Amino acid sequence: MLPALPGTLARPVDHELVVKKSRFLAHLAPVASVGEAEAVVARVRKEMWDARHHCVAMVIGTHADQQRSTDDGEPSGTAGVPMLEVLRHRDVTDVVAVVTRYFGGVLLGAGGLVRAYSGSVSEALDAAAAAGLMLRREVLTEVTVAVAHAEAGRLDNLLRDWAAGHGAVVGEPSYDAVAHLRLLVPPAHLQELHDDVAAATAGTVTPETGADRVVDVPA
Secondary structure, three states: OOOOOOEEEOOOEEEEEEEOOEEEEEEEEEOOOHHHHHHHHHHHHHHOOOOOEEEEEEEEOOOOOEEEEEOOOOOOOOOHHHHHHHHHHOOEOOEEEEEEEEOOOOOOHHHHHHHHHHHHHHHHHHHHHHOOOEEEEEEEEEEEEEEOHHHHHHHHHHHHHHHHHHOOEEOOOEEOOOEEEEEEEOHHHHHHHHHHHHHHOOOOOOOEEEEEEEEEEEO
């Protein structure tokens, strides 16, 4: 079995943490590239131009192979790296985290900063999970089922029910001389799909297996 892929976010999430009068505003956003991540950071800096620090951590790539962080003026190792460690520990990728700090007048010390910056990202991810915004990534196989128009409605209903019980994703159908119904199927269930379609059509319909795709599905 292949190792599980890191997950990601469905959409941006914001969270505020207050520690000894300092405000830590975490903004986490899904991104597809380092360039997109840098654009998010630039936007946050522009929107909150009066803040003292905008610390950043990002993890990019299907296998989380690009990782960057910055302390943005905080003592070395107290902000960006702890934020990055949270993203890595929570097994997410294609995510940028920006934590903006408004200083409250009380020094937190190195340990306090580490806890505040890492806690901001961790709590933001908790909020995302509670709101159903975390996505799981899976490698699914494209499958096309070509069927006569007269049978398309019945088989479409069957495939939708089958998908719901097997972790598959229903794709958009297309219609020409015949109806082409589409699914994205976990590889472990491909043979079962073939068998169930054969049973439902008396062996007259055979699903066509296509390429593997990385797909984001609700966690």
